[in-house]
Amino acid sequence: MSSVNLTDLTSQIESVAASATDFQVNEADRKRLLQACDQLRKKLESPFEFTLRTIFAGYPAIALRLGIDMKLFDAVAQHTESSGGGTATLSQLAETTKADPLLVSRIMRFLSALGIFDEIKQDVYASTPLAAAYISSSPLSAAVIHVTHFLMVLTQLPAYFQEKGWQNPNNVLDGPFQYATKTKSHYFDFLAGEPYYQQAFNTVMTISHRRQGQNWFDFFPVEEKLGGVVDESDVLLVDVGGSQGGDIIAFQKRFPHLRGRLVLQDLPVVIEAIQERELPARIEPQGYDFFEPQTVTGARAYYLRTVLHDWPDAQARQILARIREAMAPDSLLLINETLLPESKIALSSAQADLTMMVSFASLERTQAQFERLLNESGFDLVKVWMPQGFTASSAELASQATLLEARLKASLE
Structure with missing residues (x-):
C-alpha cells in the first residue's frame, strides 16, 4: 500500500x-x-468493522423481507407512477399498506439507508432502479422470502449443535430445520403445507436454472455418448426429479434429431402442475417418487440435476440404488451438481453448503465425496465434465454446470 x-x-x-x-x-x-x-x-477493513458488518448482516435481509411482506415496494411504485413528482409520501404508503405510519417510517428509513429508496426529504421517498427488483411480481422478491426463512434456523444452530454434541447433521427428519421449527416433517413436506413458501421456492428454482452458466450439454459430447439409440420406442434420457422440466426442454430443443423417448419425472403434485401448461410433445411427464423402484428401465441415460445435494449420504444412496437397479449395462448416469473445490471455496459456495445443512441436513459435495458416494452405491465415476477453462479447484466453479458421468461397476453389470 x-x-x-x-x-x-x-x-x-x-x-x-x-x-x-x-x-x-x-x-x-x-x-x-x-x-x-x-x-x-x-x-x-479493521477487525472491529468486519465484526460489525458480519453480526448485522441479517438486518438488511429482514428489512427487505418486511418491505416485501408489507408490499411497500408495490406501494411506492404505485404512488411514484401516479404522482406528478415521482414521489411517495409516508401517509400514502401507510394508507396503502394499512400499516402503522411509525412502522412504515422506520422500515423506509432502513431501506433508504441501503440505497433502495431515495429519501427526498422527511417522509417523502423516490424509487430507484433497485427498488423495482422487489415488487411482488419480481423473482428476486421470492428469493428474499425463500432465504430469509432460513435465518430463523441459522440463529438456532448454536443451541442445536450444543444439544447434538457438535455432530454433523445427517438425519433428514431430525436436523436443524426440524429443531428450529419444532416439526418432524421433511422440509419438502413442510413446503407442501405452506403455499407462500412453496411458491417462493419454486420461483427460486427457476432463477437458479436461468443463472446457471452453460447447459451441461454445451460441454458434454452428447452425440458421441447418447447417439446410439436406434429405436424410437427406446428411452434416450430420463430426467429424474426434473421439477419444471427446464433442463429436458432445453435438451430437446438442442437435439431434436436424436432418436428415443424423453421422460420427465417428479412427484405427482409437481407433474400435475406442469401439465397445466404445454410441454413439447416428445417429452413424457411422469409422476414418480425417486425412493421407489424406477419405472423406466434400460434408458440410455438417467439424469439428476441438483437432486443429491438435497439429501444426506444415506438417502442419496437410496436414490442412486433405484437408478442402478433400472440401468442396462451400457446405461449412463449423469449428475449435474455444484462441485465444491477441496479448499479455498468461494463465500457463495460456503453459504450454499450451509443452506443445505440447515434445510435438509445435507451438503454440497467435493469431487472426492461424490466419488465415495458413487462407489458405495455401485458406480464408477468415469469423468467429471466442466466448462472450458474451469478445474475442480476453481473457486468460481459453483456458478457453473458440472457434470459427473458414471457407469455401473463392472462387477454389477
Missing part, C-alpha cells in the same frame, strides 16, 4: 462512482471490478 497514492486512488474511485449512471462495462469486467473492490475492502 505504501507505493500507492491513496489520495489519487480515492479520487479515482469517487469519480467512477459519481459517474456510475453513465458507466458502461461488460459483464466480465463488471464482475472483475466487483471482485477487486471486495478484495480492497478486505485489506482496508
Whole structure:
C-alpha cells in the first residue's frame, strides 16, 4: 500500500462512482471490478468493522423481507407512477399498506439507508432502479422470502449443535430445520403445507436454472455418448426429479434429431402442475417418487440435476440404488451438481453448503465425496465434465454446470 497514492486512488474511485449512471462495462469486467473492490475492502477493513458488518448482516435481509411482506415496494411504485413528482409520501404508503405510519417510517428509513429508496426529504421517498427488483411480481422478491426463512434456523444452530454434541447433521427428519421449527416433517413436506413458501421456492428454482452458466450439454459430447439409440420406442434420457422440466426442454430443443423417448419425472403434485401448461410433445411427464423402484428401465441415460445435494449420504444412496437397479449395462448416469473445490471455496459456495445443512441436513459435495458416494452405491465415476477453462479447484466453479458421468461397476453389470 505504501507505493500507492491513496489520495489519487480515492479520487479515482469517487469519480467512477459519481459517474456510475453513465458507466458502461461488460459483464466480465463488471464482475472483475466487483471482485477487486471486495478484495480492497478486505485489506482496508479493521477487525472491529468486519465484526460489525458480519453480526448485522441479517438486518438488511429482514428489512427487505418486511418491505416485501408489507408490499411497500408495490406501494411506492404505485404512488411514484401516479404522482406528478415521482414521489411517495409516508401517509400514502401507510394508507396503502394499512400499516402503522411509525412502522412504515422506520422500515423506509432502513431501506433508504441501503440505497433502495431515495429519501427526498422527511417522509417523502423516490424509487430507484433497485427498488423495482422487489415488487411482488419480481423473482428476486421470492428469493428474499425463500432465504430469509432460513435465518430463523441459522440463529438456532448454536443451541442445536450444543444439544447434538457438535455432530454433523445427517438425519433428514431430525436436523436443524426440524429443531428450529419444532416439526418432524421433511422440509419438502413442510413446503407442501405452506403455499407462500412453496411458491417462493419454486420461483427460486427457476432463477437458479436461468443463472446457471452453460447447459451441461454445451460441454458434454452428447452425440458421441447418447447417439446410439436406434429405436424410437427406446428411452434416450430420463430426467429424474426434473421439477419444471427446464433442463429436458432445453435438451430437446438442442437435439431434436436424436432418436428415443424423453421422460420427465417428479412427484405427482409437481407433474400435475406442469401439465397445466404445454410441454413439447416428445417429452413424457411422469409422476414418480425417486425412493421407489424406477419405472423406466434400460434408458440410455438417467439424469439428476441438483437432486443429491438435497439429501444426506444415506438417502442419496437410496436414490442412486433405484437408478442402478433400472440401468442396462451400457446405461449412463449423469449428475449435474455444484462441485465444491477441496479448499479455498468461494463465500457463495460456503453459504450454499450451509443452506443445505440447515434445510435438509445435507451438503454440497467435493469431487472426492461424490466419488465415495458413487462407489458405495455401485458406480464408477468415469469423468467429471466442466466448462472450458474451469478445474475442480476453481473457486468460481459453483456458478457453473458440472457434470459427473458414471457407469455401473463392472462387477454389477
